[in-house]
Amino acid sequence: MMAADRLDAERIIEYFKGKSILITGATGFLGKILVEKILRVQPDVKKIYLLVRAIDQASANQRVQSEVTETELFCVVKEKHGKGFERFIEEKVVALAGDIIYDDLGLDPQVLHDLADDLDVIVNGAATTNFYGRYDVSLDVNVLGVKHLCQLAKKCRGLKVFLHVSTAYAGGDQEGLIQERAFEEGWALREGMHLDVDTELRLVADVRREVEDDEKARRKAMKELGLARARHFGWSNTYVFTKAMGEMLLSRMLLPPPPRSSAVTGAGVVVVRPSIITSIQRDPLPGWMQGTRTIDTLIIGYAKQNLSCFLGDLDLVMDVIPGDMVVNAMMAATVAHSGEVGQEQPAVYHVSSSLRNPAAYSVLYEAGRRHFTEKPRVGKRGEVIPTKEMHFFKTIASFQVYMLVKYRLPLEILHLVNLLLCGLFSRLYSNLARQYRYVMHLVDVYGPFAFFKGCFDDINLERLRQRMGRSKNPQDDEMFNFDPKTIDWEDYFYRIHIPGVLKYILK
Numbered sequence: 001m002m003a004a005d006r007l008d009a010e011r012i013i014e015y016f017k018g019k020s021i022l023i024t025g026a027t028g029f030l031g032k033i034l035v036e037k038i039l040r041v042q043p044d045v046k047k048i049y050l051l052v053r054a055i056d057q058a059s060a061n062q063r064v065q066s067e068v069t070e071t072e073l074f075c076v077v078k079e080k081h082g083k084g085f086e087r088f089i090e091e092k093v094v095a096l097a098g099d100i101i102y103d104d105l106g107l108d109p110q111v112l113h114d115l116a117d118d119l120d121v122i123v124n125g126a127a128t129t130n131f132y133g134r135y136d137v138s139l140d141v142n143v144l145g146v147k148h149l150c151q152l153a154k155k156c157r158g159l160k161v162f163l164h165v166s167t168a169y170a171g172g173d174q175e176g177l178i179q180e181r182a183f184e185e186g187w188a189l190r191e192g193m194h195l196d197v198d199t200e201l202r203l204v205a206d207v208r209r210e211v212e213d214d215e216k217a218r219r220k221a222m223k224e225l226g227l228a229r230a231r232h233f234g235w236s237n238t239y240v241f242t243k244a245m246g247e248m249l250l251s252r253m254l255l256p257p258p259p260r261s262s263a264v265t266g267a268g269v270v271v272v273r274p275s276i277i278t279s280i281q282r283d284p285l286p287g288w289m290q291g292t293r294t295i296d297t298l299i300i301g302y303a304k305q306n307l308s309c310f311l312g313d314l315d316l317v318m319d320v321i322p323g324d325m326v327v328n329a330m331m332a333a334t335v336a337h338s339g340e341v342g343q344e345q346p347a348v349y350h351v352s353s354s355l356r357n358p359a360a361y362s363v364l365y366e367a368g369r370r371h372f373t374e375k376p377r378v379g380k381r382g383e384v385i386p387t388k389e390m391h392f393f394k395t396i397a398s399f400q401v402y403m404l405v406k407y408r409l410p411l412e413i414l415h416l417v418n419l420l421l422c423g424l425f426s427r428l429y430s431n432l433a434r435q436y437r438y439v440m441h442l443v444d445v446y447g448p449f450a451f452f453k454g455c456f457d458d459i460n461l462e463r464l465r466q467r468m469g470r471s472k473n474p475q476d477d478e479m480f481n482f483d484p485k486t487i488d489w490e491d492y493f494y495r496i497h498i499p500g501v502l503k504y505i506l507k
């Protein structure tokens with residue numbers, strides 16, 4: 001069990017002093033925020049190893065520089081170190097050219113050996129987050145990637161924490177309270193089903209063999225297989241399904257049932273499950289973000305005025321949490337579980353907001369309306385482009401009826417006319433039919449997410465929050481805030497997130 005001693009900003013900062021940390025996914029949105037935060041608050045960290053996909057050391061260095069340390073996110077660290085910034089980064093940050101889909105992470109044996117000797121903390125943030133990704137790729141990254149990192153963990157003599165980033169949606173999209181429970185091996189959302197990772201891997205290998213010579217057919221087959229298997233076991237898409245399997249494998253590898261001879265010893269195992277991660281709320285750059293999240297398509301559509309309707313119910317709660325809060329929770333959990341022994345299951349934390357401080361889609365929509373009314377888009381000739389209201393389909397069925405009347409029926413008529421005119425409109429018909437199928441497919445994949453009615457329990461995280469005491473320096477108290485109750489959503493969306501999306505995503 002977690003030691004119930006007190007945590008505060010000083011203790012968290014002190015913890016990272018002299019520690020060596022491996023982070024995967026550092027070129028991504030969340031990983032980058034974590035790297036920056038550690039370097040900012042604890043410049044005496046020993047080493048931060050960043051495993052990035054690259055063909056050689058030079059390109060790994062290049063990627064880390066251009067995609068991580070030289071990004072605008074590092075402006076505060078840069079300012080703090082001034083001319084010494086480059087040297088500081090050289091001393092602390094080590095780029096590793098690797099890939100988590102391979103045994104030994106694709107690292108040279110000597111590099112792996114030295115890494116295992118040095119590591120105190122492993123943070124796995126790498127993932128493929130495509131809802132409709134290829135099943136083979138998603139299994140490789142989100143499941144086998146976890147296995148390979150666990151294998152490294154077992155080689156580390158001094159490892160104190162293994163922290164794996166999952167997603168709150170890995171628990172399924174059922175209504176009601178979704179608890180912070182570890183997933184048992186074999187568990188599936190659909191009752192009576194047994195989910196076996198090895199069987200899934202074999203299935204992928206079999207299907208891959210069938211379409212070996214045709215890359216296009218293989219891609220299609222793998223995408224369809226992922227979705228079919230996810231739905232078979234009760235998950236709504238390939239991403240959340242494989243993330244759930246990744247968690248199962250983590251428990252199997254690091255915390256096997258007794259006699260536990262193959263357990264990782266003396267290292268706490270933590271699973272952090274954020275909901276939808278949004279832009280940084282506070283430090284170092286409010287509004288900073290990378291990559292378009294589902295909810296941001298609404299803001300971008302509003303900004304460009306190219307979206308007249310949207311699928312979603314404004315009264316529903318969207319579970320969002322700013323990226324810096326997720327990182328603060330990750331750092332606090334790392335300290336809380338450092339060196340923990342006797343765990344039977346990983347410590348699971350939902351980092352979410354729906355229970356403590358729910359934000360309805362309407363809050364985001366109203367903030368957007370306010371923003372674009374006050375600062376309307378201006379056309380090329382300086383003319384103000386009026387902001388139009390958007391129509392929302394509150395159910396998938398109502399959207400399907402709309403699509404049927406507006407597009408499907410005219411398409412059928414076009415089809416008939418085309419037959420009568422001996423294929424004169426064949427090209428037009430097939431293009432429009434393809435677009436129609438694409439939109440319906442998007443609705444199929446993203447629909448369950450847009451109408452999510454679950455609520456993530458975060459009692460474990462609440463206990464961690466309660467352990468956070470006041471620091472000697474009151475200014476430090478905010479530094480590790482991960483309490484969504486402190487967020488005024490209306491203000492956050494209006495003042496921070498929407499301008500952030502426009503500045504960093506829409507540019």
Ligand SMILES: NC(=O)c1ccc[n+]([C@@H]2O[C@H](COP(=O)([O-])OP(=O)(O)OC[C@H]3O[C@@H](n4cnc5c(N)ncnc54)[C@H](OP(=O)(O)O)[C@@H]3O)[C@@H](O)[C@H]2O)c1
Nearest residue numbers: 025026027028029030053099100125126127167274276277
């Ligand atoms: N963003 C969210 O709203 C959200 C919500 C809940 C949970 N999460 C979880 O949070 C974590 C980070 O998400 P994110 O939004 O930061 O994702 P992201 O921006 O898409 O970044 C993914 C990262 O994983 C790396 N990666 C992918 N495949 C890899 C491989 N085979 N080997 C090594 N690295 C690989 C990517 O590297 P490349 O640059 O080489 O592609 C990238 O750095 C993920 O585990 C995700 O499931 C995210």
